[in-house]
Amino acid sequence: MTASGPAGSGIPHLDVDPFDMTFFADPYPAHELLREAGPVVYLDKWNVYGVARYAEVHAVLNDPATFCSSRGVGLSDFKKETPWRPPSLILEADPPAHTRTRAVLSKVLSPTVMKQVRDRFAAAAEARVDALLEKRSFDAITDLAEAYPLSIFPDALGLKPEGREHLIPYAGVVFNAFGPPNQLRQEAIERSAPHQAYVAEQCQRENLAPGGFGACIHAQVDEGAITATEAPLLVRSLLSAGLDTTVNGIGAAVYCLARFPDQWQRLREDLTLARGAFEEAVRFESPVQTFFRTTTRDVELSGVRIGEGEKVLMFLAAANRDPRRWDKPSSYDITRRTSGHVGFGSGIHMCVGQLVARLEGEVMLTALARRIAKIEITGEPKRRFNNTLRGLDSLPVTITPV
């Protein structure tokens, strides 16, 4: 396993492919192998460095000057390859450019704005539970994890009713495209044209309803914070990262609570645990599994020398279950102190929509736990495969009302 090679001597070389179907089916043994091999490993399959322990993942996330994002946060190095779409002005940017665009999205998705949308999000969660109680047996992914965010987020953004069916497929392409040139990525990009066309169109100012998040971004042009050509690309960030992520977050929470009935009972007894139950599901399942950074200089990380221009793959999911950082990491515990988990990342690029995600998760789990006594899994859960996102395609359940 340890060999000297292009990546220098002493560093463990692993032949793990973290973008392979067998890896996705059960990533946990491989995560352990990656964590235990060393603080920094080299993955020969894709010629990248990897970090899977909490300390190193956190360190890389919090040193954006050395581990940059502007050369892409997927495997593709934007300095060497043309990106498949115009780069994001926030995700795939470094300071100082990033600082300005980040401030705009932070303002549009601030705690103050969350207070304003809270009642609307909570009412939609109640309406969703009404519909589920009518059905009793349903697919918790399609009818809950997807249906709930779809019932609020596109409206909150100010999107037209037509064409919304492109949203989840578009996000699927975006997150597949961070991966290597495997079948998942190639097929996703080949089929992306109609989704890209829809998204480009919806990002224009005239297509976004007044008062929505999209219109608020465009209003920042009038304030002089961004230019008229930047605004549509920032709206695109919300379309890329604002829906499928929460679908997988809520799906993860429901899957956890259905698998661990003791935690479900705890939540039912104390509804104030709903927010923590969601947060712990984000740690436990890590809907966003990985991101890359690119080194801007020669650097030593935990004793390993990494040259300039190297890709470093961060295993967020492995860090979130690193026993060096977490007590009983493989237990889903809704009362856990989750502060510091990297399910939303960390540092300047930490998920700008984290408050939206938590709000959706909290109100949805509260509504479920108040009115449902029991959630039973009634069929084999089916996994949805994506180079970056971890989640289910289908989760058949039956619920018992209170």
Next chain:
Amino acid sequence: MPAITFIHPDGKSDRVETGDGESAMQAATRHGLDGILAECGGNAMCATCHVYVDDSWLARLPDMADDEDALLDGTASERLPSSRLSCQIKITPALDGLVLRLPERQV
């Protein structure tokens, strides 16, 4: 190491030893203190580590940055002139004895 005191809404207080270079939030969460959530882990993005700084200490803290100021407008409990985010209060020897009051709610 400097120690700081958190006073809970019910009047009970916890004195906490801080570690080298820690923020008030980090010291609180490391000691398992109830009342500081810190959902974003200290990145000044969530406003769930809100504290009211004791009047006698307020002027001794460094000024807040614009992002902290904006986040404080969205705190779950009322923003007061003494409101700060504890993740942005780095504890130095000069802040030994700092007193922070916890709000009723963080979310």
